[in-house]
Structures are given as C-alpha cells and as structure tokens.
Amino acid sequence: MNSGAASFDELDRKIITALMANARTSFAEIGSTVGLSATAVKRRVDRLRETGVITGFTATVKPSALGWRTEAYVEVYCEGAAPPRRLAEVVRNHPEITAAMTVTGGADALLHVRARDVEHFEEVLERIRVEPFIRKTISVMVLSHLIPDSPEAGATQAVPPEAGVPANRAADVR
Numbered sequence: 749m750n751s752g753a754a755s756f757d758e759l760d761r762k763i764i765t766a767l768m769a770n771a772r773t774s775f776a777e778i779g780s781t782v783g784l785s786a787t788a789v790k791r792r793v794d795r796l797r798e799t800g801v802i803t804g805f806t807a808t809v810k811p812s813a814l815g816w817r818t819e820a821y822v823e824v825y826c827e828g829a830a831p832p833r834r835l836a837e838v839v840r841n842h843p844e845i846t847a848a849m850t851v852t853g854g855a856d857a858l859l860h861v862r863a864r865d866v867e868h869f870e871e872v873l874e875r876i877r878v879e880p881f882i883r884k885t886i887s888v889m890v891l892s893h894l895i896p897d898s899p900e901a902g903a904t905q906a907v908p909p910e911a912g913v914p915a916n917r918a919a920d921v922r
C-alpha cells in the first residue's frame with residue numbers, strides 16, 4: 749500500500765461512489781454508468797485498492813437485526829495522558845464498541861457503543877470503567893436517528909454522489 753496521498757480523477761470518484769452505493773455492482777454495470785469497459789473499471793478499482801483509497805469491502809448490517817437495540821455515545825476521561833495506543837487496546841476488547849476516536853475538548857475519547865438493552869449497556873460501561881487509567885465516563889443514549897441513512901444509523905446506502913466521497917469511507921460487500 750502506498751503511504752503517500754492517493755490521487756484520483758473524476759472517473760475514479762464516480763467508481764467509488766457507485767461502489768459505496770452498492771459494492772456488489774458488477775464492473776460492467778459501473779462501466780456502463782461511467783463510460784468505461786468492465787476491464788478498465790477493474791483496473792481502476794485494483795489501483796484504488798493498491799493505493800489505499802479503497803480500504804476494504806464490508807457488509808452493512810442493520811444493528812437491530814443482530815439484537816443491538818440500545819445505542820449510546822460515551823465520553824471517556826483519563827487520568828493523566830493516556831496514549832491513544834492504550835485506549836485502542838481497551839476498545840478492541842469490547843465488541844460492543846463500534847467506533848472510537850480521540851477528541852479535542854474535555855474528554856480524551858469518544859466511544860460509540862451498541863448493546864442489546866440498557867442492562868447490557870450498563871455492563872459494558874462497567875467493563876470500560878474498571879480500566880485503571882479511566883477517571884470517569886459521561887454517557888449519552890441515542891433516542892432516534894435524525895439522518896436515518898447515515899452509517900451511524902446502520903444505513904445501507906452511501907452518501908449521494910453530489911455530496912462527494914469521504915476519504916475514510918469503505919465500500920460495502922462485493
């Protein structure tokens with residue numbers, strides 16, 4: 749994988765947008781939409797994967813279908829300066845944490861947590877809190893998604909093509 753900035757043109761952007769909308773779309777279908785042969789689309793997709801623009805293909809699953817009906821965001825406050833590497837180790841041990849990032853402001857990290865129910869969420873929260881370097885947490889439960897087609901809502905649709913292509917978004921399953 750190339751560690752430098754990846755360059756891509758408008759055709760690449762259209763291919764990425766098509767894959768984000770439905771990564772199972774055939775190269776021939778994408779080619780007819782963007783004006784290329786299936787072989788040319790495949791070469792471009794291979795290049796986009798090699799350069800790290802396309803980072804993988806994943807299934808988008810409705811969380812409630814898996815029984816994950818409770819959702820929250822948890823601010824994590826650490827004692828001293830907990831290195832992001834250590835925080836990453838902790839969150840990897842909790843499958844209920846679907847996203848985690850270090851943030852600016854008062855909190856050191858923000859976690860996106862999904863659980864079966866409130867009791868399960870509380871159990872996850874207690875497992876997080878036992879880490880010796882975590883001073884406190886503040887939780888915010890999600891009541892509803894105002895943008896139901898967002899990835900956070902478990903959406904299966906990508907952003908509209910006119911919105912552009914986020915650099916860190918992976919395509920769905922091929």
